[in-house]
Amino acid sequence: MSAPTQTTTPTASTTTTMDWTRAKSEELQALTDNEDDVANTKRAEKRWRKQAKAEAEERTRQEHEEAVRKARAEVEQRARTKAERKAKEEAEKKAREDFAKLQVERQQILEEKAHLMAEDKRKAEAEHRAEVAAGKQKVGEPAKKRAREEPVAGSSGVQVVDLR
Numbered sequence: 001m002s003a004p005t006q007t008t009t010p011t012a013s014t015t016t017t018m019d020w021t022r023a024k025s026e027e028l029q030a031l032t033d034n035e036d037d038v039a040n041t042k043r044a045e046k047r048w049r050k051q052a053k054a055e056a057e058e059r060t061r062q063e064h065e066e067a068v069r070k071a072r073a074e075v076e077q078r079a080r081t082k083a084e085r086k087a088k089e090e091a092e093k094k095a096r097e098d099f100a101k102l103q104v105e106r107q108q109i110l111e112e113k114a115h116l117m118a119e120d121k122r123k124a125e126a127e128h129r130a131e132v133a134a135g136k137q138k139v140g141e142p143a144k145k146r147a148r149e150e151p152v153a154g155s156s157g158v159q160v161v162d163l164r
Helices: 017-140 142-149
Strands: 151-153 159-161
Touching: none
Parallel strands: none
Antiparallel strands: 151 159
């Protein structure tokens, strides 16, 4: 059932003792060399796997760092954009408020000017009415006026006109 075992010992009829020892040494040397090759190969493969694993971990770490850096840069950019937008909105709001304030001041000045003009117009009309009324009185009282205008000699000899 099982395969016959292979003997590594040569028969006495085919080889001499010296040949047998040499053959055995060569066989053992070949096995040892083969085992060394296998061991070296295994060590090399282990180093390669370890190096590949280290490189993969390094790539993963670098990718993670890059992702974190990009995320931070994006957050900073958003913050700058938000700050710029807020500053712009505040500047626009201040400009609107200043403009509204100027409009109110302008309106007040215009109203004051219109009030002063209306007052001047009323005064001018009142003066005109007073002059018209005084003119009517002058037409009715010419004798009184002449009497007031008669020269009166003063102590200095200068004529004085009485305009009462």
